[in-house]
Every structure is written in C-alpha cells, then in structure tokens.
Amino acid sequence: MRGARSVNAWEELPAALRELVTEYVQHLVVERGTAPSTVDSYSRDLRRYAEHLTACGVAGLAEVRAEHVSSFVAALRSGTGDRAPLAPSSTARALVAARGLHRFALTEGVVEADVAREVAPPSPPQRLPKALPLAEVTRLLDGASSSDVRGLRERALLELLYSTGARISEAVGLDLDDVDRSERTVVLDGKGGKQRLVPVGRPALEALEAYLVRARPTLVARGRGSAAVFVNSRGTRLSRQSAWTALKSAAQRAGLASEVSPHVLRHSFATHLLEGGADVRVVQELLGHSSVTTTQVYTLVTVRTLREVYATAHPRAHG
Numbered sequence: 001m002r003g004a005r006s007v008n009a010w011e012e013l014p015a016a017l018r019e020l021v022t023e024y025v026q027h028l029v030v031e032r033g034t035a036p037s038t039v040d041s042y043s044r045d046l047r048r049y050a051e052h053l054t055a056c057g058v059a060g061l062a063e064v065r066a067e068h069v070s071s072f073v074a075a076l077r078s079g080t081g082d083r084a085p086l087a088p089s090s091t092a093r094a095l096v097a098a099r100g101l102h103r104f105a106l107t108e109g110v111v112e113a114d115v116a117r118e119v120a121p122p123s124p125p126q127r128l129p130k131a132l133p134l135a136e137v138t139r140l141l142d143g144a145s146s147s148d149v150r151g152l153r154e155r156a157l158l159e160l161l162y163s164t165g166a167r168i169s170e171a172v173g174l175d176l177d178d179v180d181r182s183e184r185t186v187v188l189d190g191k192g193g194k195q196r197l198v199p200v201g202r203p204a205l206e207a208l209e210a211y212l213v214r215a216r217p218t219l220v221a222r223g224r225g226s227a228a229v230f231v232n233s234r235g236t237r238l239s240r241q242s243a244w245t246a247l248k249s250a251a252q253r254a255g256l257a258s259e260v261s262p263h264v265l266r267h268s269f270a271t272h273l274l275e276g277g278a279d280v281r282v283v284q285e286l287l288g289h290s291s292v293t294t295t296q297v298y299t300l301v302t303v304r305t306l307r308e309v310y311a312t313a314h315p316r317a318h319g
Contacts, residue, residue: 154246170190
C-alpha cells in the first residue's frame with residue numbers, strides 16, 4: 001500500500017517537475033554511468049524534493065528560488081509529516097541531488113540561473129576531542145615497562161607523545177638531530193612540511209635519555225645504521241603501526257577502559273594545557289594548527305568540565 005501511495009503521489013506532481021526529474025535520472029544512468037545504488041538514492045531524494053516544491057506552490061524549476069532549496073534542507077533535518085528527520089549526511093546527499101538537478105536544468109536551458117548553487121549543506125555536529133583524565137594518563141605512562149629494550153623504547157615514546165602533543169607520524173619521524181637534550185626541545189615535522197619547536201617535559205626527557213643510552217644502541221646495531229630516534233628490532237625506523245600497537249599494549253596493561261590512541265594522547269595534551277591556564281594561541285602553536293579555530297574546539301571540552309565541577313561543587317548550582 002505504501003508503494004502504491006508513493007506512485008500516486010508522484011503522478012499527482014506537476015508534469016514539468018516529473019519530466020525534468022526523469023530526464024535527469026536518465027542522464028545520470030546513460031551519460032554519467034552513475035552507480036545503480038546512487039541513482040536509487042538520488043531518485044528518492046529528487047522525488048521528495050519535487051514533492052516539497054509542489055507543497056510550496058512551485059510547478060516548475062524556473063519558479064524555484066534559493067529560499068525553496070533552503071526550506072527543503074530544513075524540512076529534511078526537522079522531519080515532516082510521517083517522515084523522520086534525516087541525519088546531516090543524508091540531508092547533504094539529498095541537497096547534492098537537488099543541486100545536480102538544477103545544474104542539469106541550467107545546462108539544458110530550462111532555467112536561466114542556478115539558484116541552488118549557493119545553498120550549503122548542514123554542518124555536521126561538532127565532535128569534541130576525547131581526552132583522558134590526568135589520573136588515567138599517569139596510569140598509562142607509569143604502566144609502561146622499562147625493564148628491557150622494548151620497554152624502554154615504549155616508555156620513551158609514550159612520554160614523548162603526551163609531553164609534546166606530537167602526532168604519531170611526527171614522533172616516529174624524529175631524527176637524532178631533531179632532539180636537543182640540553183635545551184629540552186624537539187623539532188617536529190608537521191603537516192605541509194611545517195616545522196615547529198616544542199618543549200619536552202623532564203619525565204619525558206628522562207625516559208628518552210634512558211632509551212637512547214640503554215636501548216637504542218642495541219636496536220640500531222641490528223641494522224645498517226639509522227638516524228631515527230625510534231627504531232624497531234631490525235634497526236630501522238619504527239612504523240606508525242608498531243607505535244600504535246605499543247600504545248594499545250600499554251593501555252591494556254594499565255587497565256584503561258576507554259579507547260586509547262595516539263590522537264587521544266594529543267587531545268589530552270591540549271586539554272590539560274588549557275585546563276592549566278595556557279593561552280589558546282600557545283596551544284595552537286604547540287599543536288601545529290594552522291588556524292586557532294581548530295584549537296578552540298578544545299576550549300569547549302574545558303568549559304564542559306567547568307560546568308560539571310560547578311554543578312557538583314557549588315551549593316546553589318541547582319537552586
């Protein structure tokens with residue numbers, strides 16, 4: 001019955017809209033070679049778009065204004081009638097289908113302007129970076145073994161990741177010349193070939209010193225000589241995957257329930273700095289972000305923490 005109603009609803013739409021949608025779908029199949037699954041999705045999206053335009057009193061695409069396209073996006077996000085709201089990703093796909101229809105209509109001379117071109121898809125919900133509480137970071141680092149060659153390397157790697165906020169690729173990409181133990185700094189090669197100088201905390205420096213003196217010579221002797229700080233059992237540069245595995249093993253030994261990744265340590269580095277009173281632009285420089293806007297996401301984490309502490313600690317927080 002639902003399918004029959006859908007067919008009837010489609011047949012009741014203005015002929016000009018139905019014919020244009022049909023022509024565009026055929027264009028996707030025949031001339032563009034679009035995948036069948038994509039064609040099916042676009043067909044559903046365009047039928048819904050045509051129904052929306054009809055409900056707005058629009059009989060043909062030449063009558064459409066940008067406001068109609070925007071209201072279509074809003075209707076998808078909020079849900080209409082018996083239709084549930086769509087996720088941002090599904091809404092964005094429907095908008096792509098509608099914009100494609102308008103481009104096609106412009107190319108075919110059906111309309112004189114593409115009014116859908118400037119309508120933007122909905123912004124995805126902002127995902128707050130995950131950060132470990134300081135107590136869990138301490139458990140993770142203290143749980144890293146330092147009793148053998150591999151353990152010394154693991155401890156130095158994890159301490160360095162948290163101390164500098166380095167990306168995993170930046171950490172394994174370190175060469176000996178990038179480390180200045182007297183100045184307690186490292187030079188990290190970031191995205192786009194941009195280098196930055198980052199201080200190293202004393203615990204990380206001590207762990208790095210122990211690894212360089214007691215473990216790295218043994219490892220590097222198995223290869224042909226390497227400039228890399230972190231080397232594997234063959235004496236060559238440690239891979240990102242091996243570094244990731246070392247972190248996962250340390251997290252399991254520490255009994256951490258939350259998912260721990262190198263990026264989680266980077267998030268923790270930034271969040272703990274801001275919670276400690278660091279200026280957001282200093283944190284931006286330390287992280288190697290090109291825009292402070294990226295770094296400001298972390299301030300949302302700290303504000304949330306402040307709210308939680310306030311709600312539980314202030315006697316009249318819920319008055």
